Amino acid sequence: MKAVLIIMDGLGDRPLDEFKGKTVLEAAATPNLDKIAASGISGLMDSIAPGVTPGSDTSHLAIFGLDPEEHYHGRGPLEVLGVGIPLKHGDICFRSNVGTVDDDMTIKDRRAGRIESTAEHCRLLDGTKIDGVEIILKPSAWYRAGLVLRGKGLSPNVGKNDPKETGVKVMKVKPLDDTPAAAKTAKVLNKLTELSYKKFRDMPLNKKRVAEGKLPGNILLFRGAGRFVPAPSLEERYGGMKAACVAGGGLYKGIARYVGMDVLDVKGATGRYDSDYGAKVKAVKEALKTHDLIFLHLKATDSAGEDMNPALKKEMVEKMDSAIAGLLGLKDCLLVATSDHTTPCSLGHHSYEPVALAMAGDGIRVDDVVKFGERTCAKGGLHRIRGLDLMNIIASHTGFKKLYGA
């Protein structure tokens, strides 16, 4: 038996006055998700634990069966894996942007006017050595890039140079402990900040941008330091299960690579509101021919929650639901629909409440829940489980996880 795991990011919400006390999911028309609930078993899931607000990274690690207490080493390595940079154990990784600074290093724009590519910037720094440390810098979508420091005696316990606001100066990276490794890493990073300004400032690309009235991309900003420590793959942990990922956002592709999934390249999968869900669902169906588990990640519900836009979030739920129609009725396939965390439109950021979960397929103990929503699923036969339980359930139901004991 195969399985499709659909994660609708940040789908969970709180009761909203504009929906007469319903959540976005409860208010949305979701005939296809309702079919999964009605023909399957439902429940609630805390991706980490009750009362814990999960990050996007920790929640997905837990959902893929890796306890973040053991396997979470910061966001950097997961973002960098998402860019597609092959990593070595011990690499120090960062999320990075190309931004715009004034002559005195005051930040004018953290994204250099949403510059379309960082490919030329990366070419100027990728492969450079600073104090014997190799700098790896590869372009990601738009103004983003993946940054890796590779060398001996480095530490992830360092700050960032990105203050995450404009009108203030680029930060000096500080070591966060007293070790020589943290001091060395901070020193290399501060030299990298200076070098990026020196190399980017006079790029022909930037002269052209300025002439066109655009902001130049003249500084490398980075944050989210983390050490890459490999983790056991899904295949190792679940009896040879081969998994593939269909996602738009870099982080989710990175997490998928971290847990050993094949990341499929799907045209039109942008991770934004305009993402082509039809193309993604088509890719899922294709991937089922070669893989046992397909992870389908849909991001827009989280973005709309962060944008505090209930109408848009509802629209995105309905767009997701329509696309999911294409996955109903697959033979010998367990269909699992859930989310990674709650992102209430009333807050605009992640919160702690559990999310709706439903799964349907041959052999499932069908319960009497007929609507996919936070409070309908709460009455389902799965009760309230944790993220770390989910892959065990999926892998056991599909026959990949074996007996514990004898």
Added chain:
Amino acid sequence: MKAVLIIMDGLGDRPLDEFKGKTVLEAAATPNLDKIAASGISGLMDSIAPGVTPGSDTSHLAIFGLDPEEHYHGRGPLEVLGVGIPLKHGDICFRSNVGTVDDDMTIKDRRAGRIESTAEHCRLLDGTKIDGVEIILKPSAWYRAGLVLRGKGLSPNVGKNDPKETGVKVMKVKPLDDTPAAAKTAKVLNKLTELSYKKFRDMPLNKKRVAEGKLPGNILLFRGAGRFVPAPSLEERYGGMKAACVAGGGLYKGIARYVGMDVLDVKGATGRYDSDYGAKVKAVKEALKTHDLIFLHLKATDSAGEDMNPALKKEMVEKMDSAIAGLLGLKDCLLVATSDHTTPCSLGHHSYEPVALAMAGDGIRVDDVVKFGERTCAKGGLHRIRGLDLMNIIASHTGFKKLYGA
């Protein structure tokens, strides 16, 4: 957002024939607790874990987010903190009573006829040194006192001198392991027993009591050895949350101090059936002006359960419910009503069953439970959580606990 956490001690019960199969809580008229359930989300809570019968100490530690496996070091330190004795890391602490013995050290009464004060007794021993160990003894309510041994090379792994029954001799304290520290501690304690008899026997207070036909307070009885090991405060663990405690019973004040709460002095809060709940609720409302979380402890339900008196327990539930009316409708405040454990009237002691839990406030995913009771709350949207989850939920909902991950 602020929060009030109401713990109705030992509230949980079992079905009773005299209430036609209802529990005390189900049989009681509780319009105000029902309002919390109806306007909020409900569930069951195992303060430790399913099937584990919690002590009053371990349950409250867990409810305040400290795993008792790591942070429970015996009842002594918590009782002594309740008396208000400032402790140092490593102090060996005991609950103690002044009792009555015959000339041959046979116990006539463990509470010396419920003697009104131990202040004079404490003055005779407090500050004494035995084998270089400092004895700290401070009066608590009625016949009770807090006992601390302070010095080097001491161990909490010792027995007690209090046999907890009458007609038998005062016990010789035994070391419970082979360490020199346990041997030394037991020796000091046995000398203390003798010294207390020697010093108390001829007190003018006792001569007066005997002349009045009362039992003399002529022996110091102690039990519940534990070492004081400080724990991280609520403020440290939950992003600067300032908490205050409104309680009558010494243990609860002690636990509150242990977790870093300010303990408020409320006139009329006795921890007994006669406790002035109106005064306590008034104190809670006042404390909300200066604190983020108020812990309101109400003891009488547990006492009535231990007294195996269902009618009295029901009366106490209704008395609590009436007082709680004063806490309904507070603005920007999460109201949480629950208990620490079950104390069935049919048993007269703690038992393992989970307790009812309901919480109401802005942003809560209101479920369809409308009555606060063990079996109504069992159908609620919180499902079945653990004590260790509760503070995470409260601190996340009020915004004090931050994201885990990024």
